[in-house]
Amino acid sequence: MNCRLGCGACCIAPSITTAIPGMPEGKPAGIRCIQLDDSNLCKLFGQTQRPAVCGLFAATEDVCGKTDTEALWLISSLEAATNA
Template sequence: MQCRLGCGACCIAPSITSPIPGMPNGKPAGVRCIQLDDRNLCKIFGQPGRPAVCSDFKPDPDICGSTDAVALSVLTELEAATVRAG
C-alpha cells in the first residue's frame, strides 16, 4: 500500500518518545507533530533528523483503512491498547 499523501494520522495519533526537530522530548499521543504542515505532509520526510520510528512506519491496509479518518481511528485505538498493555 502507498501512503495517502495528506493523511497525517501517523503523525498525530501515536506517541513518539524519540526527539523530533522542534520537539526534543518527542510528542504525546493525539498531538500533531510540529513537523506536520498545513497539508498534513511531513516537513522533514527523507531527512536525517526524522525519527527512525517515523521512517520505519509502513502503511498497511489493516491500519490505514480506506480513509484518513479510519487511519486516525485505528492508530488511536492501537496507541490506547499499547498504553493499557504497558
C-alpha cells in the same frame, strides 16, 4: 498499500518517544507533530533529522484503513491498546 498523501494520521495519533526537531521530549499521542505542515505532509521526510521510528512506519490497510478518518481512529486505538 501506498501512503495516502495528506492523511497525517501517523503523525498525530501515536506517541513518539524520541526527540523530534522542535519537540525535544518527543510527541504525546493525539498531538499533531510540529513537523507536519498545513497539507499534512512531513517537513522532515527524507532528511536525517526525521526520527527513525517514523521511517519504519509502513502504511497497511489494517492500520490505515480506507480513509484518513479511519486511519486516525485505527492508529489511535492501537496506541491506546499498547499503552493501557
